Amino acid sequence: MKQKMQWKLLWLFTIPLGFSTTNLVGADEITIMAEQAALVAEKSQSNAQQIEISTGNIPPSKEKTEDVTLNFIEQIGETGREIGQKEGLYASVMIAQATLESGSGQSQLSQFPYFNIFGIKGQYEGQGVSLPTQESDGMGQMYTTHATFCQYENYEASLKDYAKLMKNGLSYDPIFYQGTWKTETRDYTEATRFLSGRYATDPHYQEKLDNLIETYHLTKYDEAKNIGNEESDYILPTDDAIITSTYGKREQGFHRGIDLAVKQGTDIIAAKEGQVTRSEYHPSWGNYVTILHSDGLTTLYAHCKQNLVQPGQIVNQGETIALAGSTGHSTGPHVHFEINRSQNLEQNQLLDPLQVLK
Missing domain, CATH: 1.10.530.10 (Lysozyme)
Structure with a gap:
C-alpha cells in the first residue's frame, strides 16, 4: 500500500x-x-x-x-x-x-x-x-x-x-x-x-x-508504436543516383549518411511522408531540409541547390522538396542523406540509410 x-x-x-x-x-x-x-x-x-x-x-x-x-x-x-x-x-x-x-x-x-x-x-x-x-x-x-x-x-x-x-x-x-x-x-x-x-x-x-x-x-x-518493419516504407531520395560514399567510419572520421551523386538540379524527393522541420542553410550541409516522419525518425537532405519547402509543411512520399546541388562543404553535385532517431540530429541516434531504405 x-x-x-x-x-x-x-x-x-x-x-x-x-x-x-x-x-x-x-x-x-x-x-x-x-x-x-x-x-x-x-x-x-x-x-x-x-x-x-x-x-x-x-x-x-x-x-x-x-x-x-x-x-x-x-x-x-x-x-x-x-x-x-x-x-x-x-x-x-x-x-x-x-x-x-x-x-x-x-x-x-x-x-x-x-x-x-x-x-x-x-x-x-x-x-x-x-x-x-x-x-x-x-x-x-x-x-x-x-x-x-x-x-x-x-x-x-x-x-x-x-x-x-x-x-x-x-x-x-x-x-x-x-x-x-x-x-x-x-x-x-x-x-x-x-x-x-x-x-x-x-x-x-x-x-x-x-x-x-x-x-x-x-x-x-x-499513436501505438508500429512494431513491424516500418523501415521498408522508405525510398531513395533521388532517381538514378550513384552511391559514392556509405555510412560509417572512414579515413577522415565518421560519415553520418550516404552520398548520392546526381546532376545539378536533379529533383530531391521525400523518402517518406512527413512534416518538414528544417529548411535552411548550414556552412557544412549547405542548403538542407529535414523531415519528421510518423514513426519518429527524421530524414535529412543536404547540399541542395535550392530548397522548395518550408518548416511545418506536410509532404507526401516522392514529393519534390529540393533541387540537388553542391552548396556547403561539397566537392561536386550530390545529395547527402541521413536517417536519425533524434529530431536533434544527434550522432549516436543515426541509422545506416542502406539498412532502412526499401
Missing part, C-alpha cells in the same frame, strides 16, 4: 521556490502543482560542437545549440506513449505537461534524486522530500513555507503516478480529471482546454500546452 500524506482541502496557490506557477491545491491524497513558468516557453539550450557534414564527426552547426526541451521529450516520449496507450490518455498532453511543469527537466524537483516532473505533492511509496514553497493567502499576498513532494526512483514512476491521478481523480471526486480521457474527448485540444482552470489557474495554460504539442509534434506519441 502506498503511504500518502493526508491533506486538508485548502484553497491556496502553491509554488516551489524558483518556480513561477499558479495552481489550485487541495486533495487528501495528493495535490498537483500546475503551470511552470515561461522557463519552457523560451527553449533553454546548451552549446553543441560543429559538424563536418562530409565526414560527419562534428554536430550540426557552430551557431546552433542543443535543445534541452527536445532532449527531455525524447527521454520520456516512448514511456509516455506506452502509458498513454495503456491508460487511454493523450501521451502528447502528458509529455507537454511534464515539460511545462519541470522546466524541461531542469527544475530541482525533477532531477535526481526526486524525479518529480509534475510537481505532485505528498508521498510516493513512503518517499517524499520537503522543499520550500511559496503560497498565496488568497488575497494576492505570497509567503514562504515548506511542503512535501513525492519522490520517485525515475521518470517512469513519475509518469505512471500522474496517469493514475488522471484516471482515479481525487479521493473526494474520482472523475475529477475525466475530461482528459480519450474516451471523453475528440482530440488533445479538448483535454488541454479541460485542464485549464482545473489543473492550473493560468488562463494561458491550454495555449502553452498546445504550443508545446504543436512545436514538438507530440501527437506522434498518441
Whole structure:
C-alpha cells in the first residue's frame, strides 16, 4: 500500500521556490502543482560542437545549440506513449505537461534524486522530500513555507503516478480529471482546454500546452508504436543516383549518411511522408531540409541547390522538396542523406540509410 500524506482541502496557490506557477491545491491524497513558468516557453539550450557534414564527426552547426526541451521529450516520449496507450490518455498532453511543469527537466524537483516532473505533492511509496514553497493567502499576498513532494526512483514512476491521478481523480471526486480521457474527448485540444482552470489557474495554460504539442509534434506519441518493419516504407531520395560514399567510419572520421551523386538540379524527393522541420542553410550541409516522419525518425537532405519547402509543411512520399546541388562543404553535385532517431540530429541516434531504405 502506498503511504500518502493526508491533506486538508485548502484553497491556496502553491509554488516551489524558483518556480513561477499558479495552481489550485487541495486533495487528501495528493495535490498537483500546475503551470511552470515561461522557463519552457523560451527553449533553454546548451552549446553543441560543429559538424563536418562530409565526414560527419562534428554536430550540426557552430551557431546552433542543443535543445534541452527536445532532449527531455525524447527521454520520456516512448514511456509516455506506452502509458498513454495503456491508460487511454493523450501521451502528447502528458509529455507537454511534464515539460511545462519541470522546466524541461531542469527544475530541482525533477532531477535526481526526486524525479518529480509534475510537481505532485505528498508521498510516493513512503518517499517524499520537503522543499520550500511559496503560497498565496488568497488575497494576492505570497509567503514562504515548506511542503512535501513525492519522490520517485525515475521518470517512469513519475509518469505512471500522474496517469493514475488522471484516471482515479481525487479521493473526494474520482472523475475529477475525466475530461482528459480519450474516451471523453475528440482530440488533445479538448483535454488541454479541460485542464485549464482545473489543473492550473493560468488562463494561458491550454495555449502553452498546445504550443508545446504543436512545436514538438507530440501527437506522434498518441499513436501505438508500429512494431513491424516500418523501415521498408522508405525510398531513395533521388532517381538514378550513384552511391559514392556509405555510412560509417572512414579515413577522415565518421560519415553520418550516404552520398548520392546526381546532376545539378536533379529533383530531391521525400523518402517518406512527413512534416518538414528544417529548411535552411548550414556552412557544412549547405542548403538542407529535414523531415519528421510518423514513426519518429527524421530524414535529412543536404547540399541542395535550392530548397522548395518550408518548416511545418506536410509532404507526401516522392514529393519534390529540393533541387540537388553542391552548396556547403561539397566537392561536386550530390545529395547527402541521413536517417536519425533524434529530431536533434544527434550522432549516436543515426541509422545506416542502406539498412532502412526499401
